[in-house]
Amino acid sequence: MTALSQVNLAHKLSLYFVAGTMNCQSPESFREILLQAVKGGITAFQYREKGANSLKGEKRFETAMMAKKICRDHGVLFIVNDDLELMKAVNADGLHVGQTDGSLAFLRKETEGKILGVSAHTIAEAKDAVDHGADYIGAGPIYATVTKPDAKEPVGTGVFKEFRTNEISVPVVGIGGISLVNAASVIRVGADGAAIISAISQSEDPRKTSRELLLDILNAKRGL
Known part of the structure; x- marks a missing residue:
């Protein structure tokens, strides 16, 4: 289990950027986009190198290490x-898995001392994740999203x-179709954070977009 309290974790998950090189205009642009997003105020980053044109092997490891350094700094x-x-291998702060990514009991054991996040579509899935x-x-x-072709x-x-x-007492982060238009609304109805992919990775100014998203999210949290 993570050493962070639920309150601290909920805060650290406020603006949760999720991306891999294939979500950016090019693999080369990934570093700059992440760096600008970090400078703009993202509070957490998930390296999701998955799907068509994703990096493999040593390139994947090197990119993950680079991303970790930016985040840690x-x-x-x-x-x-x-x-x-x-x-x-990269000593990340944690792991995020979906419903078909393996035994939660096994993964919880293997991630002792780390953060374990689990995607859930239903209350039954959420309860099972918390139980594990x-x-x-x-x-x-x-909301509807085109980022994940297999999205429910x-x-x-x-x-x-x-x-x-x-x-469900652990922090809950909303994901899927979240942007500047609706991020604050997601917080107002009970989410602890908003996970963003294309709104940041495809932004012409990731730093500015991240700053505006964080401000909206924090203002929405203060209004609760």
């Missing part, structure tokens, strides 16, 4: 998506109230 949580061995020691839940997709149907913002009324 700026006090940003660094999470690896769905790759336990890579998480261990998940430190936070990634709920979604909240949007669950809508009502999922946050459903999770809270069913005693």
Whole structure:
């Protein structure tokens, strides 16, 4: 389990940038986009190198190490998506997995002392994740998204109230179709944070976009 308290983790997950090189205009632009996003105020970053044209082998490891250094230099949580061995190899802060990425009991044991995040589409999935020691839940997709070709149907913002009324006490982050237009709304209805992919990775000014997103999210949190 992570050494962070739920309150501290919820804060660190406020603006959660998720990306790999294939989400950027080019693999070469990934570093600059991440650096600008970090300078803009993202509080956590998930390295999700997955799908068509994703990096493999040594290139994947080197890119993960580079991303970790940028995050560590700026006090940003660094999470690896769905790759336990890579998480261990680069000594990331944690691992994020989906519903088909392996036994949660095994993964919790293998990530002792690290953050374990689990994607959940339903209350049953969320409860199972918490029962197995998940430190936070990634709920979604909240809105329709084209970033993940295999994404399920949007669950809508009502999922946050459903999770809270069913005693999901760990931090919950919304993901899927979240942008400057709706990030604050996601927080107002109960999310602890917003996970952003294309709104930052495809932005003409990732630093400015990240700064505006963080301001909206923090203002929404203060208004709760």
